[in-house]
Structure formats: C-alpha cells, structure tokens
Amino acid sequence: MKSAMGQFQQSGMWAQVKEVDGWESLRVVATIEHNIVGGFQILWRKTRFGRIGYVSKGPVAVPEKQNLIEMLVILMREQALRNKILALLVQPPDDSRMTSDILDCHHFIRSNPLGVIETTLLVDVSHGEEFLDKRMSRKRRKNVRLAEKYGVTIREGTEHDIGLFFDLMCATCQRQGVKPNPPTEKSLRKLWLTFSRHNCLRVTFAEYNQEVIAGVINIVFGAKVNMWKKGWNFKYPDCRPNDLLFYETLHWACSNKFNNCDCIAFDRSIADAMQIGQPLSDIQQKSLHIFNLQFGGIPKLLPPARIWIANPLLRLFYEKVFARLAFFRDLSGSFLTGSQ
Structure with missing residues (x-):
C-alpha cells in the first residue's frame, strides 16, 4: 500500500534494521472487500519487565476516517494482547488527523517515556x-x-x-x-x-x-x-x-x-x-x-506519543503516578532506548 501518510518507520526495511538491536516485528494489514485500507507495524523486544512494543508513525489509514482509525486502534490493542506485549507506545504519522478522543477512549495515556521526537x-x-x-x-x-x-x-x-x-x-x-x-x-x-x-x-x-x-x-x-x-x-x-x-x-x-x-x-x-x-x-x-x-x-509540531498498558490496574497506577513524574523517562528509557 502506498500512502502519503506512510513513513520509513513503518516499512519492512526499518524492521530489518532494528533486528540488529534486538527488536522483533509484527505487521498487520487491514482490508475491506479485498482492498488494503490501512495497517501498522509493531516493533517489540523482551525486557526484564516483559515485552515492550512501539508503533512509530502508525497506524496508517487510507483514507483517515474515524471508523477506520478506530478499527486500527482496536487491532493494535488486540495484537499487543495476543503477542503478550505488556506496554505499547504509539506515535501516529506526522500528518495524521487522528484525534486524542479516539486514543483516550481506548486507554492510550498521553505520555512519552521514550522521549519520542514530537x-x-x-x-x-x-x-x-x-x-x-x-x-x-x-x-x-x-x-x-x-x-x-x-x-x-x-x-x-x-x-x-x-x-x-x-x-x-x-x-x-x-x-x-x-x-x-x-x-x-x-x-x-x-x-x-x-x-x-x-x-x-x-x-x-x-x-x-x-x-x-x-x-x-x-x-x-x-x-x-x-x-x-x-x-x-x-x-x-x-x-x-x-x-x-x-x-x-x-x-x-x-x-x-x-x-x-x-x-x-x-x-x-x-x-x-x-x-x-x-x-x-x-x-x-x-x-x-x-x-x-x-x-x-x-x-x-508532531502528534504526541501515547502509551497503552495491558494490565488495567497497572495502567491506572501509571496514569495516576508515573505519567506525572519526570524521572520516569529515565527509568523506562533504560529498556526502551534505541527504538526510534
């Protein structure tokens, strides 16, 4: 699928490069009536806390309609759960019109522990x-x-x-x-x-x-x-x-x-x-x-990064405590560094 919204961080080439640093990848392509309408690539790796995932410049939807974006956001969560990813950091494409309401609705917390460029x-x-x-x-x-x-x-x-x-x-x-x-x-x-x-x-x-x-x-x-x-x-x-x-x-x-x-x-x-x-x-x-x-x-100004945490209790704790503490970037950066 070719899209003006697509960036190199969502390419198979980038996934191959990140393999050297210990990142694995999974890709999801969404179709409607045999036509590709969007997708995303998750990079993930094992840490001492479990599997951590990162969707850089995704998901990509063509066209960027709310119902399609919401479907892709739900698919990201489902894939994270299916692949036992404990936390998933997401930054939409640079020109995305993806609203905060959609991500808020699906429990993606406004937080940037990785220091993703915004x-x-x-x-x-x-x-x-x-x-x-x-x-x-x-x-x-x-x-x-x-x-x-x-x-x-x-x-x-x-x-x-x-x-x-x-x-x-x-x-x-x-x-x-x-x-x-x-x-x-x-x-x-x-x-x-x-x-x-x-x-x-x-x-x-x-x-x-x-x-x-x-x-x-x-x-x-x-x-x-x-x-x-x-x-x-x-x-x-x-x-x-x-x-x-x-x-x-x-x-x-x-x-x-x-x-x-x-x-x-x-x-x-x-x-x-x-x-x-x-x-x-x-x-x-x-x-x-x-x-x-x-x-x-x-x-x-680029879309802000957001994080989704699989465990509801940990997600609530993160939102109320860690997401508000400046030092958490240093804590989480110890196992997330190098994914950009």
Whole structure:
C-alpha cells in the first residue's frame, strides 16, 4: 500500500534494521472487500519487565476516517494482547488527523517515556532552487560561499565509508553528551545494506584538503528526504563544512523533485515561541537548532506519543503516578532506548 501518510518507520526495511538491536516485528494489514485500507507495524523486544512494543508513525489509514482509525486502534490493542506485549507506545504519522478522543477512549495515556521526537523542522524544496536560496538567511548563504572559497567539497559515500561516518557521528554525540543512536557500526551498516538496495539512502561527506571532516545520512522515503544523522569531527570550523553539507543536501533534494527535507528534530520551546510570535531568548538564539532554522525551515509540531498498558490496574497506577513524574523517562528509557 502506498500512502502519503506512510513513513520509513513503518516499512519492512526499518524492521530489518532494528533486528540488529534486538527488536522483533509484527505487521498487520487491514482490508475491506479485498482492498488494503490501512495497517501498522509493531516493533517489540523482551525486557526484564516483559515485552515492550512501539508503533512509530502508525497506524496508517487510507483514507483517515474515524471508523477506520478506530478499527486500527482496536487491532493494535488486540495484537499487543495476543503477542503478550505488556506496554505499547504509539506515535501516529506526522500528518495524521487522528484525534486524542479516539486514543483516550481506548486507554492510550498521553505520555512519552521514550522521549519520542514530537517537534521537527521541515524545509520546503518543492519550489525551485531560487526560492530555496531566498528563504535562507544571509549568514547561511555567506558561509556556503566561504566553504566553497576555502575549497571544501562534497562527495557521496559508499558502503566502505560506513565506519568513517560512524566515527564522525560518535564524535558529535560525545561533544553533545549523548549516546550514539544507532549504538553500533553494525547497526549502521545494516541500515546501508537494507535501504540502499532500494535507493532509499544517501550518504554525503564534506572534505577539506582531501580529509573527510563531516557527513550526513539521508533516508529517502516517499516525497521526503529525512536528514537522519549527522557527524562532524570539529576540525576546520572556519571552513564551514556543515553549511555546505546542508546546502548541498537541500539542493539535491530540490533538483530531484522532492517536497521537503525533514531535519528530524527541533527544539519545542523555540517552535512554541515562533508559533505565537514571541521573541526568542538569548539561550534559544544560541541553540544548535537555529542553524537548521536559518536554512529556511518551518517548525512542525508532531502528534504526541501515547502509551497503552495491558494490565488495567497497572495502567491506572501509571496514569495516576508515573505519567506525572519526570524521572520516569529515565527509568523506562533504560529498556526502551534505541527504538526510534
């Protein structure tokens, strides 16, 4: 089934990639009179607490009618029970109109223990290169010209470059004080082997003096280029390698007739401030997210994550206690990390 609502997280390719990190998958396809009208993919794995499941960017319904969505929500619960999944985390597709009432009615609690991304930044690349450049800030365009003047070049990577990209990504993660995700080079290599086979992956590197200093992995799916992971070894910052890398990705997407580039994540407080026309604070203006914003992106609020717990008593306890405690993210993150 092809749908504008479908995203790579609901693909069989993504399920294959997540197998490396210990996730198993089950897929359900819904039909009416032999026509496919929707479905979903559950990733699940065993933990010391039991089986935990995750539906990322699902369920997908075509068309998104209330009765069809409700049928899929009921099917998700039934499949979770049938497969002895104790807790199921769900985040609907980015453009879904699925209402909170439907999920509330079926006991999905508004909670995000996994820290699922609920805000992103989209850059419209569908109106041509001139339009694209005009939406960029003067600073970003100047830095692109500087990078070209200094001799920074962009090249596409191959399977042999996966280890190189993983090192760049780890350097960035270390500087930002976060764990790399995917956690191993093996996981990243599986991504390459799975997605590149279907022309759904593009890796590019910025080089200076024949040395690779930055890179980006793009997952290409539907009409969108997902700027999934980035890496930089923090060498030669004055040469502006990341500006040129980002610029080249946007122009590649534009010339290949995609609609949007998705930066995957964005600061929610900045998005909220922009939505109401509130000036950004000094801290917000120094955020790493401003770099992406200055390339002409527009923040997008995503559907919130919700969790369903099979045991009614535990569900009630979770809703009244744990869902209101900030530290629960750390508690549950210990066995859910790595599913995005």
